[in-house]
Amino acid sequence: MNIRYLQYFVVLAEEQHYQRAAERLGIEQSPLSRAIKALEAELRVKLFHRTSKGTRITPVGAAFVDDARRILSAVDQGWRTLKNEDVFTEPLRISLADTTLGLANARLSAWLAQVREAFPQADLRLTEQSYNEALRDVRAGQADAAIVQGGLSNGADLVSAPLWHDPIVAVLPRAHELAELAVVGLEAFMRHPLIDCSPASEAASSSVVHERFARLGGELITGEYASTVLGMVALVAAGFGLGFAGQLQMQVLRHPDLVVRPFDDPELVFTTSLVYRNDGTGAGLAELLAWCGDAEQSLPV
Template sequence: MAMELRHLRYFIAVAEEGHITRAAERLGMQQPPLSQQIKLLERELGVQLFHRRARGVEMTDAGRAFLEDARATLAQLARISETTRRVARGEQGRLCIGVTSTGPFHPLVPRAIRAFRDACPNVALAVEECLSNELIERLRGEQIDAAFIRISLPDPAGLIVHCLGEEPMVVALPGNHDLARDRPDTSVSLASLAAETFILYGPPGTGMHDATIAACHAAGFNPQVGNLGSATQLSPRITSTLSLVAAGLGISCVPASLQRMRIDGVVYRALSGEIVPKVLLNLAARRGDASVVVQRFVDIARRTQKDVLRS
C-alpha cells in the first residue's frame, strides 16, 4: 500500500478519539473499512501503532511519535495550500513599482500603494524612483513590474498604459520674485513669463519637460533655459529643481500637487489663461504579464482613481 494523506487523517482521528467506531463516525465512514485502513498503514510502516483494547485503542510509543509527525505534515500541507491560493488570488508574491519623483505627491499614488498593501499584506513590495523614460526602459527590461509615469506613449509596444488622469501645472517662483509678493491666490499667465529663465525637470521625452516646452510654444515663445557653465540647466530630480528655484536661478513649471512640498524660498502661483500646461499620470505594465499580483495592483490603482475623482 502506498501511504496517502488520507491515511494520516484516518490515523489522527483514531488517535484523538481513542476508539475506531467514534473515529469512523467523525470521518463519515464505516468502522470496518477504517479498521482495515489502519491495519494496512501499520503493515506499510512495519510497526504497531495501536494496542487494541476491549473499550477502544491505545497508542504505542511508535504511534505517539507518528502522531506528532502526521500532525506536522498535515499542518505543513495546509500552509502550502493556503500559500498557493493566496498567490493565485494575487495576495502573495513580490511586486516592484516604479514612480517618478513627482508621483508620490499626487494623492492617487500613495493611496493606491496603501490600498494594495492593506489588501495584500503578504506581498513583498518595493518602490523605485526614476524619470519616466527610465521607468519605461526598466519595465520593458522586466526590472520592475508596473510604473506610475508622467508621459504618454505614442508607441507603447509590449506595454499597456492606463490613463489615471492629468493635472494642471503651477509655476514655482523664487521667494524674492516680484510675482511672489502678490497674494497667494493670485494667478499669472504663462505668456507673462516669456522673459523668465526656466529650469526644466528631466531631459526631452519626459512628461514635465515636454509639457512645459509645448505650453510655452503654444503661448507664443521659446522658453529661455538657464545654463550652469556650459551645461543646460536640466534637473534630474524635482527636489533639485525646486532647490535651484529657491536659489534664485530661475522658475519652473511643476504639477499642482507639488505645492504640498514646502521649501524655504519657493513660492507657488497658479497659471491662468487659455494656455495652462498639464501633465499626465499614467500607470504602465507589461502587456500580457501573467502575474496575478501585477493585475491585482493595476485593478486596485484604477479603483483608487475613481475614489480620488469622487473625493
C-alpha cells in the same frame, strides 16, 4: 534544523523544568531530553545546565530564545500562506519612477494604501527607480508595471493607463514680480528664464510644458537645468530662474524663499499613469488593472 526540537527548546526555556515542559508538550521526559541534546549538538552550544537543583538555561540559550520564537513564527506564517487559496501565486512588482517627483505626495500614498487594502494577500513589491530604469525593467519583464508621471507616450510596446491628473503650478522666488499675482499667465511666465528638466532625462514630464510653450509660439528661455524637483527648488530660490512642478509635489516641498501659484491654463497638468507591456499581463497585474477600472477611488485632491 528540526523545527520540532526548536519548539521543545522554547517550551523548556519558559518552564526551566523538564517535567513541566514535557507535560505541556504532551510527551515523556526522555524524548524531550534527547531532542535538546540533539539540538545542542547541531548548534554546538550548551543550551541548558541540568543539576541536582534543577534545570537552568545558559546565557547563550537565553540569548537564543527570542531568535527561536521568531523562526517559529516565520514558519507558522509560511504554513498559513501555503494553506491560503486566495494568495497571489507570483509577486506583483511595481516600479515607482522618479518622474512622479515627490513620491511622498498624498495621492500616491492614498493609491498605494487602497491597493494594499484591496489586495491584502498580494505579494506587492515596490522599487523606486529612475524613469529610464523603470521602463527598462517593465520591458525586460523584471517589473510588471511602473508608475510614471507624463507616461502617455512611452513607446508602442507599452500601454499607459492614466491614474490621476496633477495641475502644474508655477514655482517662483518670493520677491519675483509674478509672485504678487493670484494666478500666473503662461505667456507672462515664459518671458523669464526657466529651470528646466535636465536634457539627460528621457522623462516625458517637461514635454507637457514645452508643448504648451510651442503652441503659444513662444521660445523657451533656459536658465539652468535640474535633475530633480529638489534641485529645481534650490535653483529657483537662488534666483536662477522660474520653475514648475505638480501641485501635489509642492505640497510636500516647501521653501521659505519660494511661493507657488496656479497657472491660468486648466489643461496644463501632469498625468500619472500605470505603464505595462502590451503583450499580455500576469494574473496579479490583470486583477490590479481590473480594480483600477472598477474601483470608485476617493483620493485626496
